[in-house]
Amino acid sequence: MTASDGDPRGLGRFLTLADTAEILNISASQAYALVRSGELPAIKVGTSGHWRIERDRLEDYIADKYEENRRRGLWHQAEFADVPELFAGRD
Numbered sequence: 577m578t579a580s581d582g583d584p585r586g587l588g589r590f591l592t593l594a595d596t597a598e599i600l601n602i603s604a605s606q607a608y609a610l611v612r613s614g615e616l617p618a619i620k621v622g623t624s625g626h627w628r629i630e631r632d633r634l635e636d637y638i639a640d641k642y643e644e645n646r647r648r649g650l651w652h653q654a655e656f657a658d659v660p661e662l663f664a665g666r667d
Contacts, residue, residue: 590621590628599634610637 587595596616597607610616611627616637618629 587631589631590619591631591634593627593629596629596634600638 593607597604611618617633618627
């Protein structure tokens, strides 16, 4: 992928932990923890076993976090709704 392919930073298909950390605005150790826990899928490459995160998996992770936050917000709204409001119009 080149910068003209929609990648303004010129990064390829696979990102380093440092790239991933920068995109998520977290530390490299936090990115490593996400990978080690399995929350963020990654692969080890090369003889030295450096972690790489596929750009599509990172985008999926971000989308999943947005969805998780959206659902959490709806849940919190429902917690504070009056019970009659939940069943309005069901006569």
